Amino acid sequence: MIRGVVFDKDGTLFDFRKAWGPWVETVVRGLAKDEAEAVAMGRAIGFDLPTHSFAPDSPVIAATVRDSARILLDFLPGRELDELSDELDAASMAVTLVETVPLVDFLQGLRDRGIKVGLATNDTEEPAREHLARFGVLHLFDFVAGYDSGFGGKPGPGMLNAFLAHTGLAAEQVAMVGDSRHDLTAGRAAGMACVGVLTGIAKKDELAPHADVVLADIGALPAWIAGRAA
Known part of the structure; x- marks a missing residue:
């Protein structure tokens, strides 16, 4: 029986394309000296400015903000990685997010069934908490971790193992829910059930080999x- 659920954030709780496409455009145009360089910077982090589309392996999808900053440094001689990472983190605080389902009712429904709820994101923890608070759901999470919370980032299982330690649940009682292979690989490494959702960039055939089930969105999770408890 599932007694706990750990969610990824972007592409899972929030629609990835609607939030992070505009964010990348704003970031690279703000950093680049001209449009040609903005296009090149976008391409380097897996985003095509002319078509407003992400490559499936874009680090913006599954890696950390620091990973994207490290790539963008090639275009910014004289800039420091920590400084640029902090700048991108600050920009992420203001990103316009779109819920994949009405989150208050959805998450309250899980809690009403006695399910512990966690978040494991490759975003940093402070923006993640701000994003959850903005939608009035931070208090519904028993555990929130970002890649900078001391447990490592996905696809490593550190954040998920920390959720287990925090809640006292066994791995087989918990499902990891995410939109990328990084999420599902982390879930498998932690010994959890793995649920893929199609509100990110990855397609069903990419997620299915790594998941117990692939759902259209988190609304189908309850x-x-x-069904598993029946």
Whole structure:
């Protein structure tokens, strides 16, 4: 029986394309000296400015803000990695997010069933908490971790193991829910059930080999949990 769920954030709780496409455009145009360099910078982090589309392996999708900053440094001689990472983190605080489902009702429904709820994101923890608070759901999470919280980033299982330690649940009682292979690889490494969702960039055939089930969005999760308990 599933007694806990750990969610990825972007592409899972929030629609990835609607939030992070505009963010990348704003960031690279703000950093670049001209449009040609902005296009090149976008391409380097897996985003095509002319078509407003992400490559499946874009570090913006599954890696950390620091990873994207490290790539962008090649275009910014004289800039420091820590400084640029902090600048991108600050910009992420203001990103316009779109819920994949109405989150208050969805998360309250899980908690009403006695399910512990966690967040494991490759974003940093402070913006993650701000994003959850903005939608009035931070208090519904038992555990929130970013890649800078001391447990490492995905696809490593550190954040998920920390959720288990925090809640006292066993791995087989918990599902990891995410939109990327990084999420599902982390879940498998932690010994959890793995649920893929299609509100990110990855397609079903990419996620299916790594997941117990692939759902259209998190709205279908309660029925899946109930089915496992039957």
